[in-house]
Amino acid sequence: MAHSLTKVGVIGASGYTGEELVRLLARHPRVELAAVCSRTLAGKAVADEIPRLRGMVSPSLQFTPSSPAECAQSDVAVWFLALPHGVAAEYARPLVAAGKRVLDLSADFRLQDVVTYQKYYGHPHPAPELLAQARYVIPELQLNDDWKRASLIACPGCYPTSIQVPLIPLLRAGLLRPAPGQLVINSYSGISGAGKKAEVAYLFCERDSSVKAYGIPGHRHLAEIEEAFAAAAGQPVIVQFNPHLAPMHRGIATTIVVPAPQVTAAQVEACWQQAYAGRPFISILKSGDFPDTAHVATTNRVAFSVVADARTGNLIITSVIDNLLKGAGGQAVQNLNLMMGWEETEGLR
């Protein structure tokens, strides 16, 4: 291939999201994975520490301990941040200042409202001066191409992606106008959603055979869901969001109930067809077919469908994604592709 490669780097590569990013970028035909940074693993070979990556990355590729300043001075053009909230901003500030493109997978730039940020994350926003340059991007939901010039892209959380993709077009179209609390969202996540944390709660023996709710009623992802919904609906939308853990490695299954007695399944599907025509990662299933996390595992797709229940007057919308791909690293790479003017599916097929 004749085109030159774009140098990219990953900061915070020791977790599951970082691992998935490294896997995707290592085989992406348009990029050179030039830096993989992790303070805790600095100096170690990537393929030794993350054996799933053996054969996908060069045996000589090592984790580097790069500081924000070092990253900013390097010749890497695009940086992916797979860091905890609060820490991501420390890297984003010098990187943006140095003219780098930043794809942030943390929560630091997902919210425009710093009051909401402080409420959900427990500390003041770490870099409010960058918010004007930051764009929160699920690419299928963008109404124009302005975002592609942003220096700082906030990649949405896993739960919000599974929720916004089916709902935002319907809110924009005015098909849904739920009163506060009437939009009920239950999501079931694979255990990788909790990250690579050495805690008893995430041991195999604790999670095997276990389904349970957690974090109700104030899970942090609620903030970005409602900010996006308000923008789409033109008015506040107060949702009930119930996250759960399910005994699987990957995947999110979301089931949404919303009253809409006047709306038919066909109207919902028509709205989706229009919003998502030609989008390669969108699978709209027939009403009565229910999406399955196993069918999208290791892909960047969102699959969803709707049932209209005449008895209750509700729409029931179910959606699935792979939380590590469309819910994290895959969507980040999709954003990269579009931002750079490449094929949307490059490196993601």
Add this chain to the structure above:
Amino acid sequence: MAHSLTKVGVIGASGYTGEELVRLLARHPRVELAAVCSRTLAGKAVADEIPRLRGMVSPSLQFTPSSPAECAQSDVAVWFLALPHGVAAEYARPLVAAGKRVLDLSADFRLQDVVTYQKYYGHPHPAPELLAQARYVIPELQLNDDWKRASLIACPGCYPTSIQVPLIPLLRAGLLRPAPGQLVINSYSGISGAGKKAEVAYLFCERDSSVKAYGIPGHRHLAEIEEAFAAAAGQPVIVQFNPHLAPMHRGIATTIVVPAPQVTAAQVEACWQQAYAGRPFISILKSGDFPDTAHVATTNRVAFSVVADARTGNLIITSVIDNLLKGAGGQAVQNLNLMMGWEETEGLR
């Protein structure tokens, strides 16, 4: 132990529910498991066909092919029916006529309304003349002891048990008055809920890593949920019920959302404490603790808790059971114990 043993039998013992019943009854200190019937396995040793029962049942115990008439003529005093709907009634009729006690785990006698039965099960009720003698029994929800004299006990389905135990006391107390469709119930079931069916859909490789909805909006268990709710509330209650499959052997996790802006978590808990004082299989967890299917697996318990969400005005109630025990065989044995005047926990600890 000086007391004499009661002879019991299981009809339809080749499935997962039947297996669990045989396991419970084989070690129950008050009963003699005198007959295990299965047409397909007749003549074979129970311990050979269901190796999990090795060491629990006598090596000489065999499946018998008994007809309804033979069962009715035997000296077995109590029969458990683990049969498909429609077939169960064929056995129930002669057994009841012969003065046997019958604990039916099928759907045949769960509904008093034969019109609803036909609508949900697709054929006319097979024995409407028995409905007057039939009682639908979750024992913790019975308001008096009349049911213990019934000749025919309909044991509730797995989903309905996880749903009615937390909700019926609240409906009776008038704490909840949801408008049609406002009571939103999502349930996640282990794969054993589908039975021991040789279908591709239930293969390990299809269900591993898979969470998906199914049967929305008209799952059969809806009928018995709404019939019981109407009786508790004194008026029709139209619910949204969304069943799902989760990648585990056993267990049901149910998450219920219902608008009740005036009701506090403390009021809900007080109502439960009063309704369930002294009941050995009820675990009311503190608000903020979420029940976990793994914690009730292989037990007959129901664990549940409530969160009141001030933002939305909703109550969120989560509950868990083992679908094969409290959701099937365990509850049937609990009913047996109470019906016979034995300790409620006999054989179920």
Add this chain to the structure above:
Amino acid sequence: MAHSLTKVGVIGASGYTGEELVRLLARHPRVELAAVCSRTLAGKAVADEIPRLRGMVSPSLQFTPSSPAECAQSDVAVWFLALPHGVAAEYARPLVAAGKRVLDLSADFRLQDVVTYQKYYGHPHPAPELLAQARYVIPELQLNDDWKRASLIACPGCYPTSIQVPLIPLLRAGLLRPAPGQLVINSYSGISGAGKKAEVAYLFCERDSSVKAYGIPGHRHLAEIEEAFAAAAGQPVIVQFNPHLAPMHRGIATTIVVPAPQVTAAQVEACWQQAYAGRPFISILKSGDFPDTAHVATTNRVAFSVVADARTGNLIITSVIDNLLKGAGGQAVQNLNLMMGWEETEGLR
């Protein structure tokens, strides 16, 4: 029941083995679970910390921080030690001195040879003066009842139980005389065998879909396997032991290959039938039937069978147990039952 209850206690109850012991003892009809000790959980309610035990233990039962001296002075008659090696001996010494019966589930008293102990455990034996009183007991393998009077019972490890039960009778009978390294044992353990350790290696996402070997060639259980084999064979037996992890909560599956061209499957089975006649937890399967971990899960049984391969001259013996029961707590309770003169199956059915 008219008989008085024996007071028992568990020390080190915060792990999976301790949890299983508490579950068994809490419902054992002959004992009163009078003390549950854990330094890390002292003062907390057992049912809060180990939610699987809700409804099985009294809500008021608390972990106590008891020192060895306090345990020795209490009125508890029998103590179970579910402690790390080295620590167990600290408790065993004063308990034995005070006339208590001790059932130790650690490795501290499994070996009579202190040189071997030091070699495999990396420190000098912590209480060599107690070894004369200690008995290593798989009850089905005891040739007389002397052990029942021992003050200190070393309960065997999980792997050794799955291996010794099928092999010791054959070694005693002289049916097997393998040269060094010819007896090849592969064992596959559920993840609970690694204990309740908050390490990345035991996270759900690391162990799901994973089968891998570990600890070859010098796993610690090798020491007790070979010490017992030497005693049975009357000469040293050097074995190849390969442990592995398999993606399940409970269970050990062991596959043994040993050259024995002159020995038939029938001879092996006859030897087993004789050695294990009337033993309630032994399931000898027909040659060609292979035991399955799922069939013994949550039971105290060992199931095993043999195939003689005429092509190779080898016997292939496969066995399964539940590592937390017959491989740990269940066998300890079985030892208690027999030691006290109770039914062998009391509390274990």
Add this chain to the structure above:
Amino acid sequence: MAHSLTKVGVIGASGYTGEELVRLLARHPRVELAAVCSRTLAGKAVADEIPRLRGMVSPSLQFTPSSPAECAQSDVAVWFLALPHGVAAEYARPLVAAGKRVLDLSADFRLQDVVTYQKYYGHPHPAPELLAQARYVIPELQLNDDWKRASLIACPGCYPTSIQVPLIPLLRAGLLRPAPGQLVINSYSGISGAGKKAEVAYLFCERDSSVKAYGIPGHRHLAEIEEAFAAAAGQPVIVQFNPHLAPMHRGIATTIVVPAPQVTAAQVEACWQQAYAGRPFISILKSGDFPDTAHVATTNRVAFSVVADARTGNLIITSVIDNLLKGAGGQAVQNLNLMMGWEETEGLR
């Protein structure tokens, strides 16, 4: 990319192997997936019947019912046969006669010895006249390029691949000379190895938490293992092969024990390094690192390592593959790539 695409087809695409082949070929940059044949699914859309393939294959791609003659007459140049043994030969005969290249994933052409074929498969060889043209190919084990001109490539079974890759170079080099039965191989397979069969034995609830042996001592893969070993060693090699099922979707973990007291781990590793220099799908791990099925899942790699046990005089070799890729479809595509003169990793990264 300027090069023209090669037309390929898959016959027998309804099982797990066929599905994986379709997935690989649909995104292979050098081929056009021109035909996907299945008699049972003819006329149905591939993406509807195998939802995991949604978004990977064209929505208009349908299964066709093509007969052997039709396939032979088509313009498809390369055919993959994912058919049962016996049936594959019916297609291979006309396809080879018509000058097509055939990559057969069945057992029909894996053995050169028709007597052995009949013994293991229970019927006479269905096309002995084709054996002279057939080559059994694990590409890393080929000593020259002759095989690339063969019209008929027999792709090895899953177990044999995990076994031959680490052992064949050692047998060729004369490092191993095991007496009959001394080479002991235990393999653990994910459930997809059993195929997509609607049998109770492969239900989620039967296989969850289950590890068990099966098919000992005469599993069919033994035949091709021993035929290949004899060719490598220059003399018969009689092995003990013990297959097992493990509770995971994909993966094979093999553990091999062989006496070789004079051979060091370093000698083994040197032999492997020489045999596999530059091969992209081979991962030789350090002695003491054990390969893990989870680390090769969804890849075409084989990972393996050796431990020399001075106590026993044995080598212990452990290896892992993904049974559906390196053990089936991935290896077939690797063979295609090499046969066509393409990059070995094309479509397999």
